[in-house]
Every structure is written in C-alpha cells, then in structure tokens.
Amino acid sequence: MTYFILLATLGVANYGTKEISGHRKDIRKNFWGIYTLQLIATILSLVLYTSLCLFFPGMQNMVAYILGLSLISKGMDISWLFQGLEDFRRITARNTTVKVLGVISIFLFVKTPGDLYLYVFLLTFFELLGQLSIWLPARPYIGKPQFDLSYAKKHLKPVILLFLPQVAISLYVTLDRTMLGALSSTNDVGIYDQALKIINILLTLVTSLGSVMLPRVSGLLSNGDHKAVNKMHEFSFLIYNLVIFPIIAGLLIVNKDFVSFLLGKDFQEAYLAIAIMVFRMFFIGWTNIMGIQILIPYNKHREFMLSTTIPAVVSVGLNLLLISSIWLCWGLNCISFNRGFGMGYSIEFFKDIHQRCVNPSSHVKNYLSISCHVSWTLCL
Numbered sequence: 001m002t003y004f005i006l007l008a009t010l011g012v013a014n015y016g017t018k019e020i021s022g023h024r025k026d027i028r029k030n031f032w033g034i035y036t037l038q039l040i041a042t043i044l045s046l047v048l049y050t051s052l053c054l055f056f057p058g059m060q061n062m063v064a065y066i067l068g069l070s071l072i073s074k075g076m077d078i079s080w081l082f083q084g085l086e087d088f089r090r091i092t093a094r095n096t097t098v099k100v101l102g103v104i105s106i107f108l109f110v111k112t113p114g115d116l117y118l119y120v121f122l123l124t125f126f127e128l129l130g131q132l133s134i135w136l137p138a139r140p141y142i143g144k145p146q147f148d149l150s151y152a153k154k155h156l157k158p159v160i161l162l163f164l165p166q167v168a169i170s171l172y173v174t175l176d177r178t179m180l181g182a183l184s185s186t187n188d189v190g191i192y193d194q195a196l197k198i199i200n201i202l203l204t205l206v207t208s209l210g211s212v213m214l215p216r217v218s219g220l221l222s223n224g225d226h227k228a229v230n231k232m233h234e235f236s237f238l239i240y241n242l243v244i245f246p247i248i249a250g251l252l253i254v255n256k257d258f259v260s261f262l263l264g265k266d267f268q269e270a271y272l273a274i275a276i277m278v279f280r281m282f283f284i285g286w287t288n289i290m291g292i293q294i295l296i297p298y299n300k301h302r303e304f305m306l307s308t309t310i311p312a313v314v315s316v317g318l319n320l321l322l323i324s325s326i327w328l329c330w331g332l333n334c335i336s337f338n339r340g341f342g343m344g345y346s347i348e349f350f351k352d353i354h355q356r357c358v359n360p361s362s363h364v365k366n367y368l369s370i371s372c373h374v375s376w377t378l379c380l
Helices: 001-010 012-022 026-054 062-073 079-084 088-109 113-133 135-142 149-183 186-222 226-262 269-275 280-295 301-322 325-350 358-380
Strands: none
Touching: 001 026, 001 149, 012 026, 012 079, 012 149, 012 186, 026 062, 026 079, 026 135, 026 149, 062 088, 062 301, 079 088, 079 135, 079 186, 088 113, 113 135, 149 186, 149 301, 186 226, 186 280, 226 269, 226 280, 280 301, 280 358
16 A cells, blocks of 8 residues: 555655745646646556456455545645645644544444454545545635646656655665565564664654755745755754754663663563664754755755665665674664765765855854764763
C-alpha cells in the first residue's frame, strides 16, 4: 500500500507548497494545474491497486479492499495548498479533530479481535473524512474545477524529480529491515525496528521546521528579498543546532534506563542501536535545510533528487556487503545521511556559487556553534 500511496501523491506536497507560496497572485491556476497531476496519478494508482486485488490471491481479502479508501483519501489531500498559504492552524485543527474522533470511535465500536475489518474501516474512513473537510475552506482560493492538461504538463518534470527521492527513501527504509531479516536474525530486526521508531519520533522535532520554512522562503524569493532569505537560513541552522545536540546528548545520557522503561528487558540491546543511530539526527537535520529549505525553493529539483537518491542507493549497496555485522548496518544509516548532507551542500554552494543562499559569515557562526555543541556532547 505504501508504494501505491507514493504513486498517488507523486512529489506534489513539497512542490505544491513552493508553487502556491511563490505565486499567491495566481493561486487558482497553479492549484488546478498541480492537482490535475495528483488526480491522474491517483486514478493510475487505483487502477493498479484494483488489478492487484483482482489477479493476486494474496490481495483478495476484505482488509485489502478497505485499504483502497486510503488511496482515495490521499488523492483528495490538498494540505499543500494551506501549507503554501502558511495557514498551519487550519491543518492542525483538522488533523487533531479527525484523529480524536477516530480514536473515540475505535474505543466505542472495536471490542473484539473479530472487529478487525471495522477497525481498518474506521481508520480509513476518518482519514478520508479529514481530507474532504479541508475542501470547503479551500473554495475561496481555488474556485470551481479548472482541469487543464496543457498547463499541468508545465509542472510534470519538477513533480517527477521530487517524486523519485520519495521512492528512493521509501525503498531504503523498507529494504533495510528486509535485508536485515534475510541476512541476520528476527531478534536483530526487532531490536533495530524499536530503536528506529524512537529515533523517528524525535526526528519529527527536527524536520518539522522544514515544513514551515519552505513556504516562507519560497514567498520571500518570489519577492526578490534575498537578504531576508539569508536571515531565515541562518535562523534555521542555529535553531537546528540548538535543538539537535541537546536531544542527542540527553538521549545518550538516559539511553539505557529509557530503553528499559519503554521497551522492557526483551529489547534491552536496543540502547546500543540508539547510541549509534541518534547521530543521524544531525545529518538529517542539515540535509533538511539543504534540501527542503534551499534546493527546492531555488528550483534545484534535479540536485535535490540526486542528493537524496544517490546516498540511499549507496547505503543499500553497503548494507548488502556489511549486513552480517549488525552494528555496521546501523552505523551505515548515519553514513548515508552524511553523504546526502555533503552532496546537497556541495551541489548548492559550489556548483551554483553565484547564487549563494546563505551569507559566508553565517557559516563561521554555524561551524563555531557545531564545534561547541559537538565538544559538549562528546564530553557528556
């Protein structure tokens, strides 16, 4: 289902946010041009998913049929419109209301293991309800449907370029568990998976800033305010450093006790995995700035695709070679994102040096900040 959802959404989320924020005087035309691509991709994904359900016996069950609603809900997702308008309050209110109603419904109606189908239906139904509810407040901005294939073609190439990194990252995230299970033990997969979940929860604190900064930077660039863009990038680097390193240090300090309390004795070894994987937060954070906040707003879609896809492919290859040593496999997660950070940095600041996004003086501040935080973290 994950790959069908990826196909249904393409790379519309980031691209749509950037385009809406950068072209606020022509929101209606840009919205329908981009949404036309999303709708076509959703229909294609539904056709492929339906064919899979019809011709593969393993997919011929009620759960698979109900999950088809998820594809429809993703096809109706226009959150990127409000992100581009920087109306995050509306999105947050919608998400919170729908999730609370969904949880209440599950507790009210799901009573026994036999209610599995009802449970899956409630999850997908409230997800679809949430997507439909956002269309009403969107009407003043988008008006009546205006599907224009000729105008949609203009957006096709950048959308595809932003779609490929999503596929690469999804394959990487999925294949690491698959390869670990095939070449190591089930116990190792469980330890790795639990550690990864904890790290991913903390990563939301790190990556959420990118969702807010993308429309703001795109809007400033559309007005030619490069000085303000430089200040925003400086702010992002400093905030990331102030947030990431205390999280890393704090988790390293309480790691063992935290794992014992949260996961129990069966997953005690997960603290070793967390001690290695926690450093990827730094690389992911800086990659988020280089990619989401710099490359995409500056229309460097190809560079963003390469800086994200190549490290994922390299990581999968190295995992195949070194998977027998589970600790090396965990360490490679850091290496892959480090490569992504390095590639994104070099592409943006050396290939297109004439179009600098961040003042050189700000690099000195950031490097000093990093050095201080790294030294402090290592001392702890």
